[in-house]
Amino acid sequence: MGRILRSVKLGMKSLMLHKLRSGLTVLGIVFGVAAVIAMLAIAEGSRREAQARFQMLGATNVIYRSVKPSDEAQLSTGGRPARILNYGLKYEDFDRILATVPNIKKILPIREIRKQIRHDEHALDGRIVGTTKDYAEFNHLEIERGRFLSQHDDDDYKTYAVLGSDTAKKLFPYEDPLGQAVKLGSDYYTVIGVTKERASTAGIGGSLAAQDYNKDVYIPLSSCRVRFGERIMNFRSGSMEAEETQLSQITIQLTSTDVVSQTVPIIKGAVEPFHPKVDIDMTVPYDLIMEAERTARQYAIILGTIASISLLVGGIGIMNIMLATVTERTREIGIRRALGAKRGDITQQFLIETVVLSGVGGLLGVAIGVIIPYAIAQFVAETKAQVTWNSIILAFGISVAVGIIFGLYPANRAANMDPIEALRHE
Amino acid sequence: MSDIFSRKGDGAADRVVVRMTDLRKTYFMGHGSGGGLFGKRGGGEVLTVHALRGVSLEFREGEYVAIMGQSGSGKSTMLNLLGCLDRPTSGEYILGGYDVAQLDDDELSEVRSRSIGFIFQSYNLIQQYTVTENIQLPLTYQGNGIISEEAQERTMELARLVGLHDRLDHRPNQLSGGQQQRVAIARSLINDPYIILADEATGNLDSATSYEIMSMLGKLNDAGKTIIMVTHEPDIAEYAKRIIRMKDGVIVEDGPSPRMLVELDEENHAEVVA
Numbered sequence: 001m002g003r004i005l006r007s008v009k010l011g012m013k014s015l016m017l018h019k020l021r022s023g024l025t026v027l028g029i030v031f032g033v034a035a036v037i038a039m040l041a042i043a044e045g046s047r048r049e050a051q052a053r054f055q056m057l058g059a060t061n062v063i064y065r066s067v068k069p070s071d072e073a074q075l076s077t078g079g080r081p082a083r084i085l086n087y088g089l090k091y092e093d094f095d096r097i098l099a100t101v102p103n104i105k106k107i108l109p110i111r112e113i114r115k116q117i118r119h120d121e122h123a124l125d126g127r128i129v130g131t132t133k134d135y136a137e138f139n140h141l142e143i144e145r146g147r148f149l150s151q152h153d154d155d156d157y158k159t160y161a162v163l164g165s166d167t168a169k170k171l172f173p174y175e176d177p178l179g180q181a182v183k184l185g186s187d188y189y190t191v192i193g194v195t196k197e198r199a200s201t202a203g204i205g206g207s208l209a210a211q212d213y214n215k216d217v218y219i220p221l222s223s224c225r226v227r228f229g230e231r232i233m234n235f236r237s238g239s240m241e242a243e244e245t246q247l248s249q250i251t252i253q254l255t256s257t258d259v260v261s262q263t264v265p266i267i268k269g270a271v272e273p274f275h276p277k278v279d280i281d282m283t284v285p286y287d288l289i290m291e292a293e294r295t296a297r298q299y300a301i302i303l304g305t306i307a308s309i310s311l312l313v314g315g316i317g318i319m320n321i322m323l324a325t326v327t328e329r330t331r332e333i334g335i336r337r338a339l340g341a342k343r344g345d346i347t348q349q350f351l352i353e354t355v356v357l358s359g360v361g362g363l364l365g366v367a368i369g370v371i372i373p374y375a376i377a378q379f380v381a382e383t384k385a386q387v388t389w390n391s392i393i394l395a396f397g398i399s400v401a402v403g404i405i406f407g408l409y410p411a412n413r414a415a416n417m418d419p420i421e422a423l424r425h426e
Numbered sequence: 427m428s429d430i431f432s433r434k435g436d437g438a439a440d441r442v443v444v445r446m447t448d449l450r451k452t453y454f455m456g457h458g459s460g461g462g463l464f465g466k467r468g469g470g471e472v473l474t475v476h477a478l479r480g481v482s483l484e485f486r487e488g489e490y491v492a493i494m495g496q497s498g499s500g501k502s503t504m505l506n507l508l509g510c511l512d513r514p515t516s517g518e519y520i521l522g523g524y525d526v527a528q529l530d531d532d533e534l535s536e537v538r539s540r541s542i543g544f545i546f547q548s549y550n551l552i553q554q555y556t557v558t559e560n561i562q563l564p565l566t567y568q569g570n571g572i573i574s575e576e577a578q579e580r581t582m583e584l585a586r587l588v589g590l591h592d593r594l595d596h597r598p599n600q601l602s603g604g605q606q607q608r609v610a611i612a613r614s615l616i617n618d619p620y621i622i623l624a625d626e627a628t629g630n631l632d633s634a635t636s637y638e639i640m641s642m643l644g645k646l647n648d649a650g651k652t653i654i655m656v657t658h659e660p661d662i663a664e665y666a667k668r669i670i671r672m673k674d675g676v677i678v679e680d681g682p683s684p685r686m687l688v689e690l691d692e693e694n695h696a697e698v699v700a
Contacts, residue, residue, distance in 0.1 A: 002571075002572050006566070006572075007571075010555070013555065016554070017554045334550075335550045335551075335552065337535070338509065338538060338544050338550075339538065339563050339567065339613075340535050340536065340538040340539020340540070340568065340617075342531070342532045342567065345567055420506055420511050423550070
């Protein structure tokens with residue numbers, strides 16, 4: 001060990017003899033290693049981001065949403081567009097899923113209506129969400145004040161409302177909203193709770209609308225059903241359009257991720273035969289997670305490969321320099337051999353020098369490779385890069401391996417020189 | 427040590443450190459014999475060079491020998507064989523009791539690092555190393571390569587001996603030619619070798635510095651070191667006590683140097699006067 005350490009020290013000396021040359025050689029490895037780490041960090045970052053986004057939807061969930069069928073689909077079924085457009089999930093679908101599909105832990109029906117929400121002179125265009133007590137849990141909503149809807153509220157057709165944080169601020173700028181009344185449509189509802197502020201989720205795969213939970217009002221689904229009914233009239237610049245929908249979304253929570261793939265076909269079988277018009281759309285976050293995982297892995301492989309090529313180029317640079325060095329130091333090799341160095345000593349000396357070069361390059365590369373992703377995250381884009389220990393170990397390991405592999409040939413060439421010839425070399 | 431001085435360093439009574447018996451070295455220089463693209467045309471013609479054609483000699487401990495000869499005389503080959511840089515084609519070479527003619531490459535390296543001290547014409551110091559590191563270089567190739575406390579002390583002692591103890595951290599390019607050659611002398615002594623081989627040690631030095639170096643070698647010899655030098659300069663060869671002349675791969679003359687004859691004459695003269 002002491003001997004290796006000494007060799008490393010003396011190797012450094014030889015390398016410092018040509019600072020610029022050694023520096024430039026190291027640079028090749030520095031960029032290679034930095035590139036590998038940075039690329040892998042970016043790949044890992046985007047993987048985790050996608051993961052987190054889908055995890056938010058719940059890995060054990062299966063989500064059905066009502067979608068308005070295209071005009072073409074409407075024509076093919078009705079001959080001409082119906083005056084009242086009837087589409088989407090039905091209460092029957094909900095009951096059928098509940099009755100026939102196994103492995104269900106919880107199931108959540110949701111009815112969404114865009115309406116004006118009023119309190120005195122304050123008004124707000126928001127979303128009224130008719131749902132049940134589980135909504136808060138499914139969507140990771142937390143309650144700031146009061147409580148969320150309960151089973152009783154639903155059973156008893158209560159006219160209770162829970163406000164999103166923005167809604168509460170807009171309607172009750174200077175008052176405590178709890179116990180006050182808000183007007184939804186033509187009825188008044190008593191505010192029983194306010195949710196905490198929550199970042200909105202991005203729409204995924206086009207099937208889920210981007211949601212801003214802060215502008216919502218939650219009411220019991222039963223109340224929603226009896227008070228708003230299923231028909232919604234929209235008046236738009238002189239024409240009237242009516243839509244009839246029963247449920248906007250059904251979220252099915254399964255017992256575990258293991259049963260997701262086997263239960264999805266059963267759910268499809270229970271729902272889709274009753275919707276020949278394509279007016280519903282299924283999202284399986286678990287599949288999306290897996291898909292994202294696969295994509296991320298390919299992404300990492302591609303980026304890693306490209307970065308590795310730069311490491312390889314760096315290695316070739318090292319070999320090139322070491323070959324030149326060996327030729328240049330022929331006489332030194334001769335001296336060392338004359339003074340008792342064995343072939344193995346010469347091999348070791350040059351190998352150590354190469355590995356020191358690549359190792360120093362590797363360390364610098366690791367430093368830069370760790371900084372780059374954070375710099376990118378800081379200044380350029382909202383991509384979150386995540387440097388992993390694995391990538392650091394991998395990149396540094398490769399750089400040292402490159403040193404050994406590309407150092408062996410020059411080192412052997414040095415060792416196999418005839419000492420007499422080498423001594424005579426000018 | 428005083429013992430050695432009393433014997434006038436002629437080695438007559440000391441043990442043999444080098445014995446060469448009918449040593450031959452033949453080089454085969456192939457012309458197109460590699461079987462390459464033009465192999466056929468070359469017809470496998472091989473040029474044979476008989477560099478040494480049977481050399482037998484003995485060096486005793488404490489001898490100071492100069493090997494002379496023109497280029498092509500075989501003195502370089504002789505030096506390479508003596509220095510264990512090369513193996514003879516045939517014959518026997520005993521160095522300090524070991525038959526080195528039969529050793530393999532690694533064993534020869536080991537012998538060089540332990541039993542031989544080299545002094546070269548162009549000093550041959552490692553440029554990136556300090557004086558200390560250069561002096562210790564042969565030790566790094568012995569055993570585990572660790573420089574012991576004892577070796578450190580010996581390095582200091584040798585540096586003092588050659589008068590460079592105040593320049594231990596200097597690099598060769600900060601030293602004059604004479605100083606570099608003194609570092610080389612210290613280096614040749616660090617492993618306490620059987621023989622010190624000096625190859626045209628003063629070839630690159632002016633006459634004043636040459637004199638300085640030669641007197642240093644003389645002192646070492648006085649202290650009992652066996653020195654074998656190769657030179658083509660007669661006045662340098664005269665510093666030695668025994669001169670061997672070579673021509674065409676054989677020894678043509680082997681006898682005491684003129685300096686010794688003069689001294690001998692003076693002694694005889696003194697005896698006669700007495």
